Amino acid sequence: DAGVIQSPRHEVTEMGQEVTLRCKPISGHNSLFWYRQTMMRGLELLIYFNNNVPIDDSGMPEDRFSAKMPNASFSTLKIQPSEPRDSAVYFCASSPRDRVVYTFGSGTRLTVV
Amino acid sequence: GENVGLHLPTLSVQEGDNSIINCAYSNSASDYFIWYKQESGKGPQFIIDIRSNMDKRQGQRVTVLLNKTVKHLSLQIAATQPGDSAVYFCAETRGSSNTGKLIFGQGTTLQVKP
Numbered sequence: 001d002a003g004v005i006q007s008p009r010h011e012v013t014e015m016g017q018e019v020t021l022r023c024k025p026i027s028g029h030n031s032l033f034w035y036r037q038t039m040m041r042g043l044e045l046l047i048y049f050n051n052n053v054p055i056d057d058s059g060m061p062e063d064r065f066s067a068k069m070p071n072a073s074f075s076t077l078k079i080q081p082s083e084p085r086d087s088a089v090y091f092c093a094s095s096p097r098d099r100v101v102y103t104f105g106s107g108t109r110l111t112v113v
Numbered sequence: 114g115e116n117v118g119l120h121l122p123t124l125s126v127q128e129g130d131n132s133i134i135n136c137a138y139s140n141s142a143s144d145y146f147i148w149y150k151q152e153s154g155k156g157p158q159f160i161i162d163i164r165s166n167m168d169k170r171q172g173q174r175v176t177v178l179l180n181k182t183v184k185h186l187s188l189q190i191a192a193t194q195p196g197d198s199a200v201y202f203c204a205e206t207r208g209s210s211n212t213g214k215l216i217f218g219q220g221t222t223l224q225v226k227p
Contacts, residue, residue, distance in 0.1 A: 004156075033214070043157070043202065043217040056214060091156050100145060100206050100215055104156030 004105035006092050012111045018080040021108045024073055025094030033102060034067055034077050035091040043091070049075065082112045125224040132190040134221045136203035139184060143205040147215065148177060148188045151200045157217075160188070160201075190223075198225045 005024040013019050025032045033048040047057040049069045057067070064083070069075040079086055089109050093102035126132045138146075144165035149157035163170045163177045163186075170177050176189040186203050200220045 035217075042219045045214050045216070048214055093156070101147065101159055101162065102157075102215060104158070106154075107156050 004092055004094055004103050006090075006105035006108050008108060009106065010109045010111075012113065013082055015083055015112055016081045017112075018078065019082045019086075019110060019112075021077040021090050021092075021110070023075045023077070023092030023105060025075070025092070026103055027073065028096065029094035029103070030072070030097045031095045032069060032075050033093040033095075034075070035093065035104075037089045037091060037107070038087075046077070079110075082110075084112045086110060087112050122219070123222045123224065125226060126193050128193060128195060128225050128227050130193055132188075132193045132197070132223060132225075134188045134190075134201050134223065136186040136188075136218050137184060138186065138203070138205050138218075140205065140207075140216075141181075141184065142207050145206050146177070146179060146186050147204045148175075148186075149202045149204060149217075150197075151202065151220070153199075157202060193223075193225050195225050195227060198223055 004026055007022045011019060031050050034046040036044045036046055044059055046059045047067045048055055052069045052072055065079055067077045087110055089107045091104050091107045093104045095102045124134060147162040148160040150160050151157040161172045161175050161177050163179050165181060168179055174191045178187045188201060190197055200222050202220045203218045204215045206215045
């Protein structure tokens with residue numbers, strides 16, 4: 001199993017640009033989570049999906065952030081327009097139906113200049 | 114509100130010694146706890162979990178202790194090795210099935226001195 005796959009690993013973009021982060025969960029996992037990690041705030045849950053349906057997006061910081069999960073094997077997190085304060089490492093994680101044990105991807109390090 | 118925090122931001126130990134990483138939680142409704150290890154440049158990795166109906170659970174070189182009275186969780190690592198150097202997070206949720214979200218603490222950095 002290749003694990004949770006995120007792309008890109010690194011992204012540097014200019015303020016105001018649109019950024020799209022991608023995630024492929026582990027096959028058979030029915031829940032997917034997007035986290036943001038910074039030194040100041042640690043790991044913050046942004047949004048999570050069960051069976052491709054968004055369940056809780058209360059962690060999404062602003063309307064500039066949006067997430068989709070069109071099918072069981074793919075999810076995106078989009079920031080439009082991006083701002084320097086969005087700079088962080090964004091992690092995607094998935095878990096199986098019967099256990100809250102997340103498997104994390106390697107993350108996308110986003111830098112907005 | 115929900116809060117999971119760690120007492121010590123950095124722990125430095127000698128190789129071969131035992132390490133103890135502590136975690137406090139404030140949500141008395143939490144009934145499932147997990148420890149994660151995060152190495153530099155990688156995502157958090159599952160170490161061990163414990164349900165609230167248990168006080169102790171052991172894995173390979175790791176032991177998790179849960180004290181529900183004072184809402185305290187600890188991770189003990191026996192015979193700490195250089196490869197144990199990482200940031201350790203405790204996380205908590207309600208229910209062991211994935212109907213809820215996992216809330217992470219701030220993390221403790223473990224440094225192992227050779």
